[in-house]
Amino acid sequence: xxxALETLGHHVPSESLMTSFIGxxxxxxxxxxxxxxxxGTAEPERFAPVSKLFFSHYADNVCEQSSVYPAVRSxxxxxxxxxxxxxxxxxxPTQFTEPLLAALDLDGYFSVxxxxxxxxxxxxxxxxxxxxxxxxxxxxxxxxxxxxxxxxIQAARNANMAVIxxxxxxxxxxxxxAHEPLAIVDSIDQIVEIITNPKRRRTCLEEVxx
Numbered sequence: 001x002x003x004a005l006e007t008l009g010h011h012v013p014s015e016s017l018m019t020s021f022i023g024x025x026x027x028x029x030x031x032x033x034x035x036x037x038x039x040g041t042a043e044p045e046r047f048a049p050v051s052k053l054f055f056s057h058y059a060d061n062v063c064e065q066s067s068v069y070p071a072v073r074s075x076x077x078x079x080x081x082x083x084x085x086x087x088x089x090x091x092x093p094t095q096f097t098e099p100l101l102a103a104l105d106l107d108g109y110f111s112v113x114x115x116x117x118x119x120x121x122x123x124x125x126x127x128x129x130x131x132x133x134x135x136x137x138x139x140x141x142x143x144x145x146x147x148x149x150x151x152x153i154q155a156a157r158n159a160n161m162a163v164i165x166x167x168x169x170x171x172x173x174x175x176x177x178a179h180e181p182l183a184i185v186d187s188i189d190q191i192v193e194i195i196t197n198p199k200r201r202r203t204c205l206e207e208v209x210x
Contacts, residue, residue: 059096093117111136133159143161156181
C-alpha cells in the first residue's frame with residue numbers, strides 16, 4: 001500500500017495507522033489509506049490509479065515479506081489430526097489468497113478457502129463463515145472462528161459462532177476485548193485446549209446461544 005501511495009504522490013499514513021485500516025478488504029484499505037480516515041471514501045480519480053498500482057505491485061510481491069506466525073503450522077497439524085475440519089476465511093482477494101497460502105505451504109491444511117471476492121458479501125457479514133461450515137458439514141454453533149480483528153469477531157457473532165481472538169495480528173487487543181470473544185490468546189496453540197476441553201467447549205456453545 002505504501003508503495004502505491006508514495007509512487008503516485010499521495011501522503012503515506014504511519015505504519016500503525018495503515019495497519020489499523022486492515023480488516024474489511026483491499027478496497028476499504030485503499031480508501032482509508034488515501035483519505036487517512038477509517039470511514040473515508042476517496043474520489044474515483046484518486047482511487048482508481050492507486051488501486052491499479054496496489055494490486056499490480058501486490059501480485060508481484062505477494063509473499064515478499066510474509067511469514068507464518070509461531071506455532072501456526074503445528075497447531076493446524078494437531079487440529080487436523082484430531083479430526084477438526086479447517087477453513088481459511090479472509091477478506092483478501094482470491095488472486096492473492098491462493099498464491100500466498102501455496103507459497104507458505106499452508107494450502108494443504110484447509111478443507112475450504114474463501115476470499116473476499118468468493119461470495120457476494122464478505123466479513124463482517126456471516127456469508128463466508130456459513131458457507132465454510134456448510135461445506136465442511138458442521139453446524140455454525142458447533143464451530144469456532146479464530147480471528148485477529150473486530151471484523152472477525154463481528155462476523156462470528158453474525159454467524160452464531162463462538163470466536164477466539166489472537167492478540168498478535170492486525171487488530172487492537174483492547175478493541176477486541178471490548179467485543180468479548182470467548183478468549184484472547186497470545187499464541188495460537190492455546191486454542192487447542194480451549195476448543196477440545198469439554199467444559200470450555202460447553203461454555204463456548206452456551207455463549208453463542210445467548
